[in-house]
Amino acid sequence: MNIRSLTRGDGVVIVAAVLLFVASFLSTWSCDGSACAGVELPMAWDNGALVMGVYLAGVIGAALIVVARMLPNPLKVAGIDLGQAGIVISVFAAWSALGAIFDPGGSLDTGSAGPDAGAGLILGLIAALILAGAAVATPLVPALKGALIGAPKPQTPQPYGGQPQGGYGYPGAQQQPYGAQPGQPQSYGGQPGQPFDAQQAQAQQAPQPQPQQQQQAQQPQAPSQGGEFAPFWFAVPVARPLYGEDGAPTPIAELAPGNWYLAVEQRGAALIAQTQEGRRGVLQDTTGIQRG
Secondary structure (H helix, E strand, O other), X not given: OOHHHOEHHHHHHHHHHHHHHHHOOOEOEEOOOHHHOOOOOOEHHHOHHHHHHHHHHHHHHHHHHHHHHHOOOOOEEOOEEHHHHHHHHHHHHHHHHHHHHHOOOOOOOOOOOOOEEOHHHHHHHHHHHHHHHXXXXXXXXXXXXXXXXXXXXXXXXXXXXXXXXXXXXXXXXXXXXXXXXXXXOOOOOOOOOOOHHHHHHHHHHOOOOOHHHHHHHHOOOOOOOOOOOOOEEEEOOOOXXXXXXXXXXXXXXXXXXXXXXXXXXXXXXXXXXXXXXXXXXXEOOOOOOEEO
């Protein structure tokens, strides 16, 4: 599970689920006047149908949505996606809370004057509506799709296609010879570790190039055609779908922010990415990725 794959909409869902759980411990009825003195008002846990149909249903729906978001691959039970099941359960909880607010007494026969809705029902309805609204709107509203926790940036982030800077151990970096001073220039053709005067002496003793050799040296070398692709690590700024290499339109996985993935091949503007579990797929949208 990756907590960095959670979106802002998932954050709203979590807050609404917490409010719904707190509301279950508040009184579901309200009573005014001297007739209510010493009367213990019920709460949601005193009514099994109410606590199962509104409060626990909302918390379970929110848990399914959050867990499905953190999983690297979509999890289905009996062919039903956990995230979609959580959305349906959240909408059902909001619908049940709306019915409870209109009839707080339920099947209790209290005559013409029934009890009024208490703080538990009112706060439960508000939390259930927020939960259902965030669950439905998250896949549709771009503002709710943003990452809840930003991905850690590399020390030297580079745009896609940039070459890594030379450093210790990199084949293209020039290593300082042992005993040389940092920043000391070396002449072209000098041997590592030789003093600067000795390099000048070798340069003077070297034979002068012939005119034909000078002309050949002045001719620019043609760039190598079809450079080989070097695998590299990258991270995505937002969640991106990963499609199968067979060209199927259904995503096989989702790349989440905060994780590093390995690009093993390039196909045009797309990349062949490999997840931590070893699954390979095509990343069609490579805009804004961070190269490690």
